[in-house]
Structures are given as structure tokens and as C-alpha cells.
Amino acid sequence: MKQIIQNFKSGVLSIEDVPQPTLRPQGVLVRNHYSLISLGTEGSTIKTAQRNILGKALERPDLVRKVINIANRDGLMTAFQITKRNLETSLPLGYSCAGTVIDVGSDISDIKIGDRLACGGGGYANHAEVVYVPRNLCVKLPDKVDFRQAAFVTIGAIAIQGVRHANVSLGEVIAVIGQGLIGLLTNQILHAAGCRVIGIDLDPRKIEIARLFDIDDVILRNDPNLFGRINLLTNGIGVDKVIITAATRSSDPVILAGDILRKGGRVVSVGKVGMNIPRETYVYKELQFLTSMSYGPGRYDPNYEEYGIDYPISYVRWTENRNMEAFVDFLKKGSIRVEPLITHEFPIEQATQAYEIINDGGQKGNTPVGILLKYNSEKMVVPSRIAINEKISRDPLSHKVRLGIIGAGNFASNVLIPILARSNRIDFRAITTAQGLNALSIGKKYQFGYCAESVEQIFSDSKIDAVMIFTRHDTHSSLVSSALEAGKFVYVEKPLAVNSQYLDQVVAAYDSKQGNGRVMVGFNRRFSSFMPKIKGFFSNRSQQMVITYLVNAGFQPRNKWIHDPIEGGGRIVGEVCHFVDVMQYITGANPVSVWSHTIAGNNREDIINVDNATLSISFSDGSIGTIIYASNGDKSFPKERIEVFCDSSIAVLDDFRSLKLIRDGRVKKISGKFGQDKGFENEMEAFINTAIDNNPVPVCFESYILTTKVTFGALESQKNGNLIKIYT
Structure with a gap:
């Protein structure tokens, strides 16, 4: 399948053929019809990747601190090697899409194949022909909402969460600073809630787009009569609330918010802005300053997002999933219109052109606001292995270990695989991971023969002598058992099993080989x-x-x-x-x-x-x-x-x-x-010796x-x- 990726070291964007993601019990596989490019988040990611190493460090001081901690704990060389490998990582882009369900995980009972969904979540709702999405990051679509509209779901949920934090009430005057995509959706949500809305932005082109919607006023930030117009609309009181949806290092939005608010007002920061709050203004007016966490409660909680453990509605009325549902409901009722926001649309094959528009800020044409990527929904995405370097001779008599790797998390990719790569006795035959992009990235770096679409491809490959398993713990026992049944020499990262039942499964598979089974566990x-x-x-x-x-x-x-x-x-x-x-x-x-x-x-x-x-x-x-x-x-x-x-x-x-x-x-x-x-x-040397010479x-x-x-x-x-x- 095709997917948009970016090399974090070089900043190069590309459209690659990538293995399809693996279906997990807690989610679904979705064939995308449309996905939405986020000018703010993705634009920032792209610019960071295109900077030199110093620029990346200045942009992401949090990552610099992690490197320093690794250096203090494990030494400079380890920190250097991990940093080097992380910089070479390929990043998936996109976090808002819509499509049709093509497969359903075993834990999912309320979604079936063929259902139409809107999906969100970084690392899940990517710009790819097929995506895996956990249950709490997708919502069903009513017939009245099409895929183009639904692709805005994540941005819409972010806007809704910001409005909820503002705690607006009927008739209040709300200023929205920043008229990008989130700001424009926020305007419409506030209008639907019965509020009077003032949009503010630095860019005259965005001001013109904002005028397409039914809001009370739209004002340029540098308008000399800005305060006069706001006083006129508020009878000299000042606005009740300010929602900041701008993205800038400047603290000007925070300063402006304090100046235009009435006493006792509230500021909600949705966008990433400078936060040098003018104390005198905020204290004198007794202003509240709040930040809004992305799509809503549940964000960044693995139990909620990955494992589908919902928050009780009696305690948490609006989660990120319920915010997504609310946005879809707005679309269904026509309270929010996204069609005027769609300024560009490209087929996935031409996606790099979309990012060129983002990079030049629309200077060569229309101002970019909503950029959609379209997928050929009629095309059948057939799982197949992705060839990388199969031209290399794979001679079984070459005294090399012909190796298949299943899973490749941080430990495997940062420690063990680089060690194996330094040996001239390893022939990297195949690799498969839950996220196909990870397999492709590692496969290209170390010149594997191919990326497999499934573990079954690796087990059935007669040209593979040994299998290494680096997946999460609960899968170890079943994968070891399958590898033994396929007659492979198995190396599995610890633990061998997570409970007695799974351990018995491995023992039974081992015993069935009557002394011919060979297993090595990663007790290094x-x-x-x-x-x-x-x-x-x-x-x-x-x-x-x-x-x-x-x-x-x-x-x-x-x-x-x-x-x-x-x-x-x-x-x-x-x-x-x-x-x-x-x-x-x-x-x-x-x-x-x-x-x-x-x-x-x-x-x-x-x-x-x-x-x-x-x-x-x-x-x-x-x-x-x-x-x-x-x-x-x-x-x-x-x-x-x-x-x-x-x-x-x-x-x-x-x-x-x-x-x-x-x-x-x-x-x-x-x-x-x-x-x-x-x-x-030494452990990897022992593994190689055992595999090549058929040693105990x-x-x-x-x-x-x-x-x-x-x-x-x-x-x-x-x-x-x-x-x-x-x-x-």
C-alpha cells in the first residue's frame, strides 16, 4: 500500500509502498477514502525535520534532555548511537482521515466490515491507503456525512474541546485569535452554541476566508481600530472569553487576550503560543488562563486509546471519542460547513505537491486552509510482501544465517539488530512489524530481502533458517510455538510467556519436536x-x-x-x-x-x-x-x-x-x-554460532x-x- 513518510534526518518527503499494518484485537483496519493535512502540526513537523542538527535541537529541547539523561546513565557513545538511529527514522504523517472498514479486531463487537468511519490519532489515522485504528479513535458516519467532510474529524474534535474548556454560554461574546483551520471551525461551533463571535488574525487572506461564515466581525490584528470595534460590539465591556487557536512563539496572542477581555474573563489556549503572561493585566482583571489538551480526555492515555477502556460517562461526559461524535453530529445537522474550507485536493500519488504548497505558504496560489488527500477507494489493496534487496544471492551453503525478524521496537532496532548487522555471517532475509513503515525503514537501512505482510510469510519461507521475535510480551508464546512448528530455530526476547497457560503452549510445541526444537531466550x-x-x-x-x-x-x-x-x-x-x-x-x-x-x-x-x-x-x-x-x-x-x-x-x-x-x-x-x-x-555471537553450525x-x-x-x-x-x- 502507499503511504506518505518523511525522513527525520534529511527532511525528505516521499510516497512509499509500505506493508499493510497488522490488525490488533482492540481496533479495525480502514481503507482510506480521504485524509486531511494539518497545516499546523504537520507543517511544524516538516520544518523541524528539514532543519540541521542544531536547528532540530533548538526546536525540540525535550529530546535534547532525553539524550543528556541517556549519556549520564549509559555513556556518550550509547547516547550518540541512539540519537543517530533515531534521526534516521522515517516518520508517518497525518492524523485525521475517513474510510471503510475492511477488517475488525476480535475485541470489537459494535463495528463490522463495510462500516463507514471517521478516524483520528497520530500514528494511526495516517496518510496511507490502509490504516489500523483503535476503537476509541474512530466513530461511525451517518449517511448524510460524506468522507470528505468526515476527514476533518480530528481538527473538529480539537476545536470542540477548546470551546468546552471556555465554558461559553448563550449570548456571550467570544474572540477567536487565529483563523487557521481550527480557528475557522471554532467560529462555527461558537455560532452554533448561540455565541457572538469575533475572529482575529494577522493574515488578510485568512480574514477573507473567515468572512465566508456567519460571524459577527473579523478583524486584522494590526487594525488601528481593533479595540474600538471590539468595544462597539461589547458595549465597552470587553469580550467574555478568548480562545487562542494561533500557532506562534510570540506571546502577542496572550497579551492581546488580556487587553480585550472583560474583568473575570477566561483565556483558553488551544494553539502552541508563547506564554509570557502579563501579570499586571491578568491579576487586575482576575483573568483565568487554561490550556486545552488536544481532542479531549483520553488523549495520551494508552489504556483509553490503545486498549479501548472508556471513561464512565457519568464522570467524564466528553471524551475525545465523544467529541469526535459531536463533530460528526454537527456535520450531519449542517451546523458546521467544511466545504468552503477545502482549498486543495490531491490524489495520494501527488501528495508531495500538497506539502510544497504548505512550505511556500500559498505564495504561488490560493492560501492553503483545508488540504485533502484522496485515495482510490475502488482499488483493492492486496497484502503482499515488499521487495527491498532480493537480488542479493541467498545461497543456503554460504554459511550465513538466513534470518527473519518479527517485530522491531526500540530495543531491537537500537541494540540487537545493529549488532547483527556488523556480522558478515548474517543474511537479513525478511522483516515484519505491526506498523509496516517501521519494517520498511529498518528493512531499507539493513538491506533485508523483503518486508513481509504477515508472520505466516516468514514462517512459510523455506529460505529462512532462524526467526527472531521482538514483539510485545503477550505474543511471544504463540509466535515461538508457530516458529517451532515451521521448523525454525527461534530466538525470542524475554519473557518466554506471560502466564502459565501460555507457557504450557510453548512447552507442548517444543515437546512435539521430539528433541529437534531449538529455542533461545534473550537472557543476555x-x-x-x-x-x-x-x-x-x-x-x-x-x-x-x-x-x-x-x-x-x-x-x-x-x-x-x-x-x-x-x-x-x-x-x-x-x-x-x-x-x-x-x-x-x-x-x-x-x-x-x-x-x-x-x-x-x-x-x-x-x-x-x-x-x-x-x-x-x-x-x-x-x-x-x-x-x-x-x-x-x-x-x-x-x-x-x-x-x-x-x-x-x-x-x-x-x-x-x-x-x-x-x-x-x-x-x-x-x-x-x-x-x-x-x-x-556475546549473546548474538552465540546465536549465530548455534544457527550456522546447528550446535546445541x-x-x-x-x-x-x-x-x-x-x-x-x-x-x-x-x-x-x-x-x-x-x-x-
């Missing part, structure tokens, strides 16, 4: 160069070990997907498995029991009880280990510290950067050659099962307070 720490040194230090031990593993994990907000019991499994299952595996490696023994306890008594947003826990593990050789997992510490403190006590000796590993081996009063210090060494390079997997499958069961047992122990048996 045991491959660190420090690990053999610790094990060798205690190689002749005559005693059981006592191990403590301190983890300064850092806080993750409740709305992160990792906390979802189904999709993420929680941090004990998703991360603590790493530390259990390290203890298995050091002791060389199986875990036999676990007891776990969490902090108690908190009911706050800034702390999650289960993310602050201790695990006490007993091993088959009599050794014991304690994991202290804390998310309420200071991030500047190192993340991990391992202490091993045995035979009057001690080993201390600090954050995989330095190791101390202590015996008979003497201390041997060992530092990593290249800073932190968590074993990623470096970690036995039973060890993976036991590690996973320890995390399940820890959660069970936290609930009932009992010691949980793992292995006998």
Missing part, C-alpha cells in the same frame, strides 16, 4: 564477559552460595503497556526473569522454591507496590539468592549490583561495568573494556522454563504469602 546478562570470571572465581567451591541482586529499576507509570497483565505481564515477569537467570548461571543449579513480598500501604500514582519487591529463591544445590527490585529509587544511581558470597570469598559486580573479586584480604579489580558489558555482543542451544530449554516459573511463583507468593515450590 549470562553472556557478559564478567560472568565467566565470577563463575571461574568460585569454580572449586565447597560451599553453597549466598547471592544478592539489587536492581534500581526506576519508575514506570501505570499506563505503560508493561503493566498490562495480558500484554505486558508486569515487570516481575517481564524483567526480573533476567536476574533469576543470572543466579541460575552463577550457581549452576535449578531454582526449587521462591517466596516474594512487596511493599504495602501505598495507593498513589507515583509508586506501584508490585514493582517494589523482594524475591528469596532457593536452589537445588542448597544455595540461596535474594533479588531486591525497587522502582522508587534515584535514577542517577547505578541500576544493578550483584554480590556473591561463598568459601570466605566475595564477588561484587557493579552495573556490569566493574568487578571486584575479594579473597584472603586481597581485591582484584576488573573493568569492562568498553564500559558497560551486559552481554549483548547454549542454554537448556528446561532452564528457561524454570526461570519463567519463578516469576509466576513470585506473583503467586505475593498474593497468598506462601512459599511456592518450583522444581523437585
Whole structure:
């Protein structure tokens, strides 16, 4: 399918053939008929991407702060590599569209194939022939509303939310500063609500467009009689409310708002403007200043947007989805007219011309306001793989791993795939991801053979020897099982499964191969160069070990997907498995029991009880280990510290950067050659060796099962307070 993308490093816009997005249970696939270009948001994104590196930094200081934090925590080289890879990312554009449903997720009961929808949401309602949209980001269309009108739904919802924040009432005089698309829709919404409306803008061309609608007055910002005209309309009182829909770094809209408001008035900022508020004016008049959050409540909440968990209407009357519905209702009744706002329309194949108009500000023709992209709705978008570099010889005797990759989030794309790319023994055959654009971007960068439209294409490809799975946690078990059934060597990021039922599924698939199944789980720490040194230090031990593993994990907000019991499994299952595996490696023994306890008594947003826990593990050789997992510490403190006590000796590993081996009063210090060494390079080397030479997997499958069961047992122990048996 075709999609508009922009390279964030070069700023180049292009129309690419991209794999169709994957259908997920909580949403629908929509074949677009129209999508709307946002001159403000997309124009800003385009200009930022076209700047040099310094310009990008000045434009996005929030991203600069993130880079500084990474450098402080993980070193300058890591920060540089992550920044470089992020700059090379291709960005999808667009967040407002309308089309027809072509497939429905398993959790959706009120939408069917063939339904007509209006859709919103950055990263979802893109300029693409087919989009995946979660349930709460789409609304059904009545017969009286066509796709051209409905494509304005996101902008309309933003305008409606700004009006709601203004809390307007019948007969009030409202000034709207900024007569772009949002401002022009805001004018009409206010008029429909029984308000008197004054539109203000710097651009004479936008003033003329605003005059096409039934509002009380439209005034140029530099009109010398601006205040006189407002006084005339308000009988010298001043306007009741001001809604700012302009986009500028200047604080002039905020200053002007204070000057034209009556005492006790209210300002609502919808647009991104300078916010140097003149204190004397605002204090003297007792003015209120509010900001409006995009489409409404639910925005930026993954539970609402991604998982479809609605807010109760008795508590939250107007969510972003209900604002979208309200806008569609305005269109149905004719209270809002968008046809006069449509200044340009292009087929998707000519989309770059639309962005040229945005860049020149309409100097070469009509002033751009509403720019629509049209899609050939009669054309059947058939899922198919996208060839990238299939001309490369894919010889099965070349002693290379012919690799298929499923999923490629930040960790995989920033850490593991670059490591694999440095090897001359990897043949990147195929890649597929939930968002086809991500697959295309990575596929082009590392010269994969093709982008697959589905995991089934990868499993059925006889030219693929090994599969690497980097998807979210809940899919791991089913994908591993399918890969085993297809006869592939499987590497899967941790955890192996998120619950006992899913784990049993993997075990059954593995057992069905009767010893021919091969699975490797991404427990990288045991491959660190420090690990053999610790094990060798205690190689002749005559005693059981006592191990403590301190983890300064850092806080993750409740709305992160990792906390979802189904999709993420929680941090004990998703991360603590790493530390259990390290203890298995050091002791060389199986875990036999676990007891776990969490902090108690908190009911706050800034702390999650289960993310602050201790695990006490007993091993088959009599050794014991304690994991202290804390998310309420200071991030500047190192993340991990391992202490091993045995035979009057001690080993201390600090954050995989330095190791101390202590015996008979003497201390041997060992530092990593290249800073932190968590074993990623060695782990990938082991994976390649296993795949090419058909060697045994470096970690036995039973060890993976036991590690996973320890995390399940820890959660069970936290609930009932009992010691949980793992292995006998």
C-alpha cells in the first residue's frame, strides 16, 4: 500500500509502498477514502525535520534532555548511537482521515466490515491507503456525512474541546485569535452554541476566508481600530472569553487576550503560543488562563486509546471519542460547513505537491486552509510482501544465517539488530512489524530481502533458517510455538510467556519436536564477559552460595503497556526473569522454591507496590539468592549490583561495568573494556554460532522454563504469602 513518510534526518518527503499494518484485537483496519493535512502540526513537523542538527535541537529541547539523561546513565557513545538511529527514522504523517472498514479486531463487537468511519490519532489515522485504528479513535458516519467532510474529524474534535474548556454560554461574546483551520471551525461551533463571535488574525487572506461564515466581525490584528470595534460590539465591556487557536512563539496572542477581555474573563489556549503572561493585566482583571489538551480526555492515555477502556460517562461526559461524535453530529445537522474550507485536493500519488504548497505558504496560489488527500477507494489493496534487496544471492551453503525478524521496537532496532548487522555471517532475509513503515525503514537501512505482510510469510519461507521475535510480551508464546512448528530455530526476547497457560503452549510445541526444537531466550546478562570470571572465581567451591541482586529499576507509570497483565505481564515477569537467570548461571543449579513480598500501604500514582519487591529463591544445590527490585529509587544511581558470597570469598559486580573479586584480604579489580558489558555482543555471537553450525542451544530449554516459573511463583507468593515450590 502507499503511504506518505518523511525522513527525520534529511527532511525528505516521499510516497512509499509500505506493508499493510497488522490488525490488533482492540481496533479495525480502514481503507482510506480521504485524509486531511494539518497545516499546523504537520507543517511544524516538516520544518523541524528539514532543519540541521542544531536547528532540530533548538526546536525540540525535550529530546535534547532525553539524550543528556541517556549519556549520564549509559555513556556518550550509547547516547550518540541512539540519537543517530533515531534521526534516521522515517516518520508517518497525518492524523485525521475517513474510510471503510475492511477488517475488525476480535475485541470489537459494535463495528463490522463495510462500516463507514471517521478516524483520528497520530500514528494511526495516517496518510496511507490502509490504516489500523483503535476503537476509541474512530466513530461511525451517518449517511448524510460524506468522507470528505468526515476527514476533518480530528481538527473538529480539537476545536470542540477548546470551546468546552471556555465554558461559553448563550449570548456571550467570544474572540477567536487565529483563523487557521481550527480557528475557522471554532467560529462555527461558537455560532452554533448561540455565541457572538469575533475572529482575529494577522493574515488578510485568512480574514477573507473567515468572512465566508456567519460571524459577527473579523478583524486584522494590526487594525488601528481593533479595540474600538471590539468595544462597539461589547458595549465597552470587553469580550467574555478568548480562545487562542494561533500557532506562534510570540506571546502577542496572550497579551492581546488580556487587553480585550472583560474583568473575570477566561483565556483558553488551544494553539502552541508563547506564554509570557502579563501579570499586571491578568491579576487586575482576575483573568483565568487554561490550556486545552488536544481532542479531549483520553488523549495520551494508552489504556483509553490503545486498549479501548472508556471513561464512565457519568464522570467524564466528553471524551475525545465523544467529541469526535459531536463533530460528526454537527456535520450531519449542517451546523458546521467544511466545504468552503477545502482549498486543495490531491490524489495520494501527488501528495508531495500538497506539502510544497504548505512550505511556500500559498505564495504561488490560493492560501492553503483545508488540504485533502484522496485515495482510490475502488482499488483493492492486496497484502503482499515488499521487495527491498532480493537480488542479493541467498545461497543456503554460504554459511550465513538466513534470518527473519518479527517485530522491531526500540530495543531491537537500537541494540540487537545493529549488532547483527556488523556480522558478515548474517543474511537479513525478511522483516515484519505491526506498523509496516517501521519494517520498511529498518528493512531499507539493513538491506533485508523483503518486508513481509504477515508472520505466516516468514514462517512459510523455506529460505529462512532462524526467526527472531521482538514483539510485545503477550505474543511471544504463540509466535515461538508457530516458529517451532515451521521448523525454525527461534530466538525470542524475554519473557518466554506471560502466564502459565501460555507457557504450557510453548512447552507442548517444543515437546512435539521430539528433541529437534531449538529455542533461545534473550537472557543476555549470562553472556557478559564478567560472568565467566565470577563463575571461574568460585569454580572449586565447597560451599553453597549466598547471592544478592539489587536492581534500581526506576519508575514506570501505570499506563505503560508493561503493566498490562495480558500484554505486558508486569515487570516481575517481564524483567526480573533476567536476574533469576543470572543466579541460575552463577550457581549452576535449578531454582526449587521462591517466596516474594512487596511493599504495602501505598495507593498513589507515583509508586506501584508490585514493582517494589523482594524475591528469596532457593536452589537445588542448597544455595540461596535474594533479588531486591525497587522502582522508587534515584535514577542517577547505578541500576544493578550483584554480590556473591561463598568459601570466605566475595564477588561484587557493579552495573556490569566493574568487578571486584575479594579473597584472603586481597581485591582484584576488573573493568569492562568498553564500559558497560551486559552481554549483548556475546549473546548474538552465540546465536549465530548455534544457527550456522546447528550446535546445541547454549542454554537448556528446561532452564528457561524454570526461570519463567519463578516469576509466576513470585506473583503467586505475593498474593497468598506462601512459599511456592518450583522444581523437585
